[in-house]
Amino acid sequence: LLSYNGSGMSVMELSHRSSWFQQIMDDAEALLRELMNIPSNYQVLFLQGGASLQFSMVPMNLAKNKKIAFVDTGSWSKKAIEEAEKMKDMQVEVIASSKEKNYASVPEIPAVETDIDYLHITTNNTIEGTCYFTAPTTNGVPVVADMSSNILSSEYNVADFGLIYAGAQKNIGPAGLTVVIVREDLIAESLPGLPSMLDYKLQAKNGSMYNTPPTFAIYVAKLVFEWIKELGGVSAIE
Numbered sequence: 001l002l003s004y005n006g007s008g009m010s011v012m013e014l015s016h017r018s019s020w021f022q023q024i025m026d027d028a029e030a031l032l033r034e035l036m037n038i039p040s041n042y043q044v045l046f047l048q049g050g051a052s053l054q055f056s057m058v059p060m061n062l063a064k065n066k067k068i069a070f071v072d073t074g075s076w077s078k079k080a081i082e083e084a085e086k087m088k089d090m091q092v093e094v095i096a097s098s099k100e101k102n103y104a105s106v107p108e109i110p111a112v113e114t115d116i117d118y119l120h121i122t123t124n125n126t127i128e129g130t131c132y133f134t135a136p137t138t139n140g141v142p143v144v145a146d147m148s149s150n151i152l153s154s155e156y157n158v159a160d161f162g163l164i165y166a167g168a169q170k171n172i173g174p175a176g177l178t179v180v181i182v183r184e185d186l187i188a189e190s191l192p193g194l195p196s197m198l199d200y201k202l203q204a205k206n207g208s209m210y211n212t213p214p215t216f217a218i219y220v221a222k223l224v225f226e227w228i229k230e231l232g233g234v235s236a237i238e
């Protein structure tokens with residue numbers, strides 16, 4: 001806390017452009033890649049705004065045809081659906097829901113139309129306590145997953161997903177950091193008119209440092225990644 005690595009400064013005082021901090025950023029990313037076995041054609045982004053900002057950022061970046069589908073499994077998926085519905089000209093379809101059962105279980109996910117931009121699921125329904133342990137099969141349609149409350153506590157095959165996001169404060173570290181893992185081809189072109197801070201491609205190009213990242217939260221996340229690795233990785237945690 002008082003002197004990081006002999007720098008005479010706390011991580012909170014270090015410039016985010018310093019080599020000390022760049023090393024923390026690089027180590028955090030490498031550790032997360034190792035823990036989740038993230039393929040090299042995926043970008044790992046350290047952003048802000050919480051999982052709740054991803055409810056808007058995902059459709060803003062990935063909904064090229066403005067046609068997206070959701071599975072409604074509880075409070076958080078409901079919020080994700082509501083945010084997507086606010087977007088101009090967005091076609092939002094709920095293809096499965098367990099609302100009738102008061103969200104006591106998760107529904108079977110039916111086959112999706114192949115002209116949708118993506119299918120959104122919530123892997124762990126934090127409030128309801130229900131879970132999808134594997135990704136649905138979607139015939140090539142990217143699956144977007146909100147993993148806020150079970151990232152790094154359940155094993156998933158990252159390659160089964162187009163994009164994974166999680167607010168860090170539940171399973172990773174302090175509030176203020178949001179992790180996004182996204183397949184590169186999905187962000188090859190930014191959609192027109194995107195604000196810079198909400199543009200995955202720009203964030204990736206800048207190594208999540210288009211502006212000042214939440215440096216201390218990233219540092220603590222790195223320590224947690226090291227701790228999980230020492231314990232034996234995600235399978236040991238699970």
Ligand SMILES: *Cc1c(COP(=O)(O)O)cnc(C)c1O
Nearest residue numbers: 050051052076126146148149167
């Ligand atoms: C807590 C939670 C959120 C909201 O996270 P914020 O980072 O506070 O926006 C979203 N989705 C799930 C599944 C959650 O558990």
